[in-house]
Structures are given as structure tokens and as C-alpha cells.
Amino acid sequence: MKRDQVIIEKDCDQGVESRSPDAELIRRLQQGDIEALGKLFETHKALVYRTALGILRDARAAEDILQEVFVRLYTYAASIDPERSFKPWLYRVTVNLSYDWSSKKSPRPLNDMLEWLSGVAGGFPAPDRSTDEKETARMVREVIAELPTTHRAVIVLFYMENLSVEEISRVLDLPPGTVKSRLHYARKRLRELLIGRQRLVPEMTYEFT
Amino acid sequence: MNSPEIDKSLDELFRASLSPLSEAKPPAGVWRRVVSTIQASQPSHGLAAQLTAVDTMPPLCLSYGQRLFSWINGLNTIYFPPTSGPISLELGPWTKPFPLRTW
Structure with missing residues (x-):
């Protein structure tokens, strides 16, 4: 089975309380725990960085997008459902920010x-x-x-x-x-x-x- | 060789080409950007901190207590609410913030 398949398929398992570490960290973040944000960052920074890097081929841009993704996570944490898998959210925001960056650059x-x-x-x-x-x-x-x-x-x-x-x-x-x-x-x-x-x-x- | 087999071969070429990227990690120094000057004042409605980035790239964020500010290039002025206690600013990352200035 592919690496992320299990995690993303759980996205459909609404109504079942997620016991993933991500879910717990997101709940803590929603309560204002900034340390939880740091842990989410450490866990997922490589995924965000390599995805942006693969799309844009610009290491500096990928670094900026990495930062912006996690600032957005902090800003919009309250709107994230911790019961759902977190990775699709990360991929979606990373790709959308990459599109935005690409459209503004030559x-x-x-x-x-x-x-x-x-x-x-x-x-x-x-x-x-x-x-x-x-x-x-x-x-x-x-x-x-x-x-x-x-x-x-x-x-x-x-x-x-x-x-x-x-x-x-x-x-x-x-x-x-x-x-x-x-x-x-x-x-x-x-x-x-x-x-x-x-x-x-x-x-x-x-x-x- | 039929079409699915050819597609499989082409898929393998794409995977092989992208596989080195799958190991890419952000550089350790990604958060080390610093500010060069800090000027602070205490206007009637709160503290204004003016910061100038040394690097042309933005640092991750500026945190103040539990508040977090995203960053833009160049000169930034951030207003904080009035407070009776000392104010300490830290620059991200969250895992290794370092103090900027205490007033």
C-alpha cells in the first residue's frame, strides 16, 4: 500500500475520533498551545518543503512556502477538523501557495x-x-x-x-x-x-x- | 509491449527522476534570519516595534507571548496591545526561538 494512502483514506472516517498524534496536536493548537505548532512543524516540514520544491524548483521559494503554510496553520487552526487526516490539508495549502507564487513570478x-x-x-x-x-x-x-x-x-x-x-x-x-x-x-x-x-x-x- | 506496460515503463522513468527530490529537507538554517535594527516606542495605545530584516528573505515569524505574526520583507511595524509587564520578543522557529529584545 502506498505511503500516504492509509492516512488519507482515513479522511473519510468522519465521526470516529481520531487518535493520531496530529489530531491531538491540532486540538492543543486550537487551545493556543504554540508548542503543538512546533511539533507539527517538525513532523511535517519535510513533506511541505519537498512538495513545494518539486513544483517550483526554487529552494528559496520552497522555504518561504514552508513558513507560510505553518503561519496559516496557526492562523486558521480553529477551522481545521482534528478528526480528519491532516496531510491532505497540508498538501492542499502547499500546492495552492505554490500556484500563487508561480503566478506572481516570471x-x-x-x-x-x-x-x-x-x-x-x-x-x-x-x-x-x-x-x-x-x-x-x-x-x-x-x-x-x-x-x-x-x-x-x-x-x-x-x-x-x-x-x-x-x-x-x-x-x-x-x-x-x-x-x-x-x-x-x-x-x-x-x-x-x-x-x-x-x-x-x-x-x-x-x-x- | 502493450500500452499499460509502456505506461508502466514511463512511470518508472518519472519516479526515478523525482526520487532524489523525495529526500529533500529544508536547510537547517532556514530559520536563522535575524533583524538588524529594533526601535521601540510606547505610544498611548501600545508598543510599536519597528524591525528591519537583514536578509532579503523573511524569517518565519515573530512571536510575542502566544501571539504570532507573519513577516514581510523590509521594514515592519507591529503594534502590541498595552501591557503593564515587560515585553519580550522572540523570533521563530517555534522549536528554537531566540530572544530579540526585552523592554
């Missing part, structure tokens, strides 16, 4: 984004990989960099955070079909690049040409 030049992705994803490809593998990895990064922010959010949640289509649909408040179409578009774009540069194996090329 689009990052493609070459700049590719260079950044290569740097952050320093372990991929490994130095001893073949030229073909390196070229394929470069094309994957190119596809990700080309995607609109709204599409990239789906890619990050699906491939990096391992959320299912249904979970992403609930987090982003999108129809499942829209989530699927964004995944399909990314795959299609990668196929086109692989075919165009003859990086697909013959049977895969045959399938799509």
Missing part, C-alpha cells in the same frame, strides 16, 4: 530549470550509467520542466509523494479524470521525446508511431 527559463533539476537530482543519473540512460534521464527532466505548474503538481504528488489518482483528486479538488489526463499528457510528452530521439525500444516505437 516563468523560470527552461535551461535554468533543467540545470537546477540536474543539480538537485544529483544522484540521477549515476556517473557510471550509460550515455543512453543519461540522455533518457535528461529527457525526463526536460518533460517535467516544460509542464505547466498545475500539471507539475499532479506529477509531484503522484510520482514523488505516491498519492493515488483518487487521493490527488481530493487534495486538489479536481475530477479524477482531470488528474488522469494530466498524467496522460506527461507520459505522452515523454513518449514523443523518446520516439523523436530514437530512445524507445523498437516495440515501443511501433506501438506509438
Whole structure:
């Protein structure tokens, strides 16, 4: 079962008192306990940071969004239902703040984004990989960099955070079909690049040409 | 190779490309931003604290007792309610706040 699936599926279990540590911390936060906010921050900071980083590829922006997410948690704590899973709220706010940030900034030049992705994803490809593998990895990064922010959010949640289509649909408040179409578009774009540069194996090329 | 198998292969390429990012963590110094100048006055309706950020990036927050203020770049003026006791300001994070100034 995927990493966050259990947690998010519990989101539907309304009426059953949640015994998760998050629920208890949120209750404490609602009573003004700022230490509870610190504990929630320590528990979830990596999730928020890497999600914003994956969508925006800007470490400084991801740091700002991390801060803002938890300031909003403090500000709107009273409106959060502690009985519901906390992670979907975190993903939703992180993605929405990433959208806001992206809409206010000039689009990052493609070459700049590719260079950044290569740097952050320093372990991929490994130095001893073949030229073909390196070229394929470069094309994957190119596809990700080309995607609109709204599409990239789906890619990050699906491939990096391992959320299912249904979970992403609930987090982003999108129809499942829209989530699927964004995944399909990314795959299609990668196929086109692989075919165009003859990086697909013959049977895969045959399938799509 | 059929379409689901191809999709699976493409999925694996995406996962492999993003997997290093899944280990990304915020830098430890993310909360270390400080203020350079603090000027305080005691107007009739409360204390006004004026703070100037050294860094161009905002620190996490400014906390005063149980109150928490988000931060914007540059010069900030924050008004606190009147109080009879001393006022201490701390800069976030919540886990490791450090004192800024006590009046």
C-alpha cells in the first residue's frame, strides 16, 4: 500500500475520533498551545518543503512556502477538523501557495530549470550509467520542466509523494479524470521525446508511431 | 509491449527522476534570519516595534507571548496591545526561538 494512502483514506472516517498524534496536536493548537505548532512543524516540514520544491524548483521559494503554510496553520487552526487526516490539508495549502507564487513570478527559463533539476537530482543519473540512460534521464527532466505548474503538481504528488489518482483528486479538488489526463499528457510528452530521439525500444516505437 | 506496460515503463522513468527530490529537507538554517535594527516606542495605545530584516528573505515569524505574526520583507511595524509587564520578543522557529529584545 502506498505511503500516504492509509492516512488519507482515513479522511473519510468522519465521526470516529481520531487518535493520531496530529489530531491531538491540532486540538492543543486550537487551545493556543504554540508548542503543538512546533511539533507539527517538525513532523511535517519535510513533506511541505519537498512538495513545494518539486513544483517550483526554487529552494528559496520552497522555504518561504514552508513558513507560510505553518503561519496559516496557526492562523486558521480553529477551522481545521482534528478528526480528519491532516496531510491532505497540508498538501492542499502547499500546492495552492505554490500556484500563487508561480503566478506572481516570471516563468523560470527552461535551461535554468533543467540545470537546477540536474543539480538537485544529483544522484540521477549515476556517473557510471550509460550515455543512453543519461540522455533518457535528461529527457525526463526536460518533460517535467516544460509542464505547466498545475500539471507539475499532479506529477509531484503522484510520482514523488505516491498519492493515488483518487487521493490527488481530493487534495486538489479536481475530477479524477482531470488528474488522469494530466498524467496522460506527461507520459505522452515523454513518449514523443523518446520516439523523436530514437530512445524507445523498437516495440515501443511501433506501438506509438 | 502493450500500452499499460509502456505506461508502466514511463512511470518508472518519472519516479526515478523525482526520487532524489523525495529526500529533500529544508536547510537547517532556514530559520536563522535575524533583524538588524529594533526601535521601540510606547505610544498611548501600545508598543510599536519597528524591525528591519537583514536578509532579503523573511524569517518565519515573530512571536510575542502566544501571539504570532507573519513577516514581510523590509521594514515592519507591529503594534502590541498595552501591557503593564515587560515585553519580550522572540523570533521563530517555534522549536528554537531566540530572544530579540526585552523592554
